[in-house]
Amino acid sequence: MSKLHASITHQHRVNEVEDIHKQQSTENIAGPITVNDNNLDLEISEGNSTDIQVLNNNNEDNLEEEEETNDVSQVSDWNRLISEWENLLLQEEEADLLSTNNDDGELEINELLFNQTHPALDNVAKWQITDIFVENLEVPFFIDENDVNIA
Amino acid sequence: MYESCTGSSSYRRPNEPLYLPANISSILLDESWWLSLSKLVLVLKPYCIMLDILQSNKARLHEVLGGFGYFVEFWKKYYEPELREKMLNRLQSRWHNWEQPLLLLSWLLHPDYQMKKFKENIPNLNHVYLSKWLIFYYEAWSNIKSQSILREYEKFRKKQYPFDENTINQFNEDILGFWVWVTPTAKELGYVAQHIFGICVNAASVERLWSCMGSLQTKRRNRLDVSNYKHVLFL
Numbered sequence: 001m002s003k004l005h006a007s008i009t010h011q012h013r014v015n016e017v018e019d020i021h022k023q024q025s026t027e028n029i030a031g032p033i034t035v036n037d038n039n040l041d042l043e044i045s046e047g048n049s050t051d052i053q054v055l056n057n058n059n060e061d062n063l064e065e066e067e068e069t070n071d072v073s074q075v076s077d078w079n080r081l082i083s084e085w086e087n088l089l090l091q092e093e094e095a096d097l098l099s100t101n102n103d104d105g106e107l108e109i110n111e112l113l114f115n116q117t118h119p120a121l122d123n124v125a126k127w128q129i130t131d132i133f134v135e136n137l138e139v140p141f142f143i144d145e146n147d148v149n150i151a
Numbered sequence: 152m153y154e155s156c157t158g159s160s161s162y163r164r165p166n167e168p169l170y171l172p173a174n175i176s177s178i179l180l181d182e183s184w185w186l187s188l189s190k191l192v193l194v195l196k197p198y199c200i201m202l203d204i205l206q207s208n209k210a211r212l213h214e215v216l217g218g219f220g221y222f223v224e225f226w227k228k229y230y231e232p233e234l235r236e237k238m239l240n241r242l243q244s245r246w247h248n249w250e251q252p253l254l255l256l257s258w259l260l261h262p263d264y265q266m267k268k269f270k271e272n273i274p275n276l277n278h279v280y281l282s283k284w285l286i287f288y289y290e291a292w293s294n295i296k297s298q299s300i301l302r303e304y305e306k307f308r309k310k311q312y313p314f315d316e317n318t319i320n321q322f323n324e325d326i327l328g329f330w331v332w333v334t335p336t337a338k339e340l341g342y343v344a345q346h347i348f349g350i351c352v353n354a355a356s357v358e359r360l361w362s363c364m365g366s367l368q369t370k371r372r373n374r375l376d377v378s379n380y381k382h383v384l385f386l
Contacts, residue, residue, distance in 0.1 A: 116287065120250040124275065125284070127255075129246040130227070130239055132276060133220040134268050 197225050208355035211326060211348050212257035213264065219246060219254075220268070252284040253347065259285075260344045261326060262319045265308065278308060289343050303340035360384065 119125045171179070178184050201218045204210060222242055229235040258264040259281050269276055282301055289297045307314045313333050322329040327348040334341030351357075363384055367375065375383075 118250075119252045119284070119287070120248070125252050126247060127251060127273065127276060129219060129243050130223055131273055132255075132269055133223060134270050137220045137224050137268060 197221065206353055206355060208351075208353070208358075210352045210355070212254060212350050212352060213261045213326070213348075215352050216254040216258055252281070253288070255281060256284055256288070256343070257347050260307075260330075260340075260347060262307075262310075262314065262316075262329075278304075285340070285343055288346070289339050292346055293339075293342060297339050300339035300343070303337040307337065307340060 116122075170176075201221060204214055205218060219242065223239070226235055226238045226242065229238070255269075255276070258268065259266065259278065266278055282304055285300055285304060286297045289295075289300050310316065312318060313336055319329060322332070327345065330341055330344040330348055334345065364380070367380060367383055
């Protein structure tokens with residue numbers, strides 16, 4: 001009875017170990033696919049047909065690979081971050097450029113004003129007061145013609 | 152009463168008739184004195200009327216140019232050649248130092264005047280040339296390149312809505328009010344017009360403020376903060 005119990009327990013343990021191996025192998029397969037590495041895929045497909053030892057070796061390799069992949073993903077993250085920063089810097093530069101352009105516009109206008117003689121001093125902007133008005137401008141006050149012809 | 156006094160310079164007795172001093176009487180009896188007085192009245196009358204208009208707190212720049220125009224017309228018709236020439240020269244020398252485009256634009260942008268009261272065929276005095284000054288003042292005041300001011304001005308010149316007579320008449324001579332109202336449809340022209348018609352040509356509008364300030368700022372109370380002054384003034 002005790003022998004039978006022992007054998008059953010042993011069988012259970014063997015099953016458990018096999019399950020774990022299976023699980024690991026599935027994990028091993030899943031891992032490399034995400035990396036899209038053809039060589040690894042080949043190794044794994046070979047590994048599937050070989051014994052557990054090979055799988056274990058593969059597993060170790062793949063773990064290393066995974067670590068590397070993690071490193072790679074971290075590096076790509078960094079790259080992404082850096083590119084984002086670069087973009088931000090570029091945007092900042094563009095904004096600066098725009099503002100300097102605006103400054104240029106203002107400067108242009110200021111230059112225009114500096115180059116232009118002030119209207120109060122500009123001889124082109126001067127008229128003879130006696131020439132510009134029409135005859136018989138309506139006057140807001142009453143002028144007695146008799147008074148004007150007083151002489 | 153105008154007869155010259157022949158009596159002595161001693162004190163007048165209470166029952167003696169009242170006489171003017173000899174020198175004053177002689178002036179009053181002189182015909183030329185009365186003549187020059189009437190001349191003075193004639194000359195001063197338009198100035199008094201014009202000053203009355205320009206001293207109002209509603210006086211605007213176009214009324215100043217109107218004043219110049221009226222004086223020129225008055226002196227051109229004046230009968231005495233010597234004074235006429237002198238006064239016209241004086242007007243011209245005063246006018247010469249002024250910022251003339253600003254004054255001319257105040258007529259150009261006034262719906263009642265525009266170019267109507269300027270003589271034709273005067274060099275540099277037409278709507279095309281004056282438009283140059285519209286652009287100049289817009290850019291000088293706003294610091295922005297003008298984009299649409301000529302298009303807006305053309306609409307105003309052709310009296311298209313909202314620059315038609317019926318619309319303008321609703322504002323009853325309130326030229327600044329009209330331009331404030333019309334600015335959303337004529338952004339740049341309205342900007343210049345509001346600046347020009349917003350110029351106070353006298354201190355009438357702030358005289359009342361000064362008077363109030365005078366009664367607030369006294370010897371006994373002279374340490375009020377600026378913000379407190381403002382609060383009290385605008386109560």
